[in-house]
Amino acid sequence: MSRRKGIMSHQLKEEIAKELGFYDVVQQEGWGGIKARDAGNMVKRAIEMAERQLPNNNL
Template sequence: MGRGRGIMSEQFKEELAKELGFYDKVKQNGWGEITANEAGSMVKRAVQIAEESLKRDRT
């Protein structure tokens, strides 16, 4: 995958950052300023959302 192309949409990433409490940092400084822990939290939450969605779709 080339640099600058991601799996998550910009809107989804912004929603996750808001939910996790560091959107202001992203808004002010860009995505390059988030910590590895914050990025990991985003991925973990995205996986949780995907799993919940799959679970709902199966019922």
């Protein structure tokens, strides 16, 4: 079974986890240890960051 390459860089994921306050869990348990809600909030934050980077942000 092949593993898909992640869209977010490892550095970006760590940055967002620190910002959202669950990086300690990642350090202790790995990414599989975070709650589904935290993962969802991480995706939302990454989308917000990407949308701000778009030229002519007419969303």
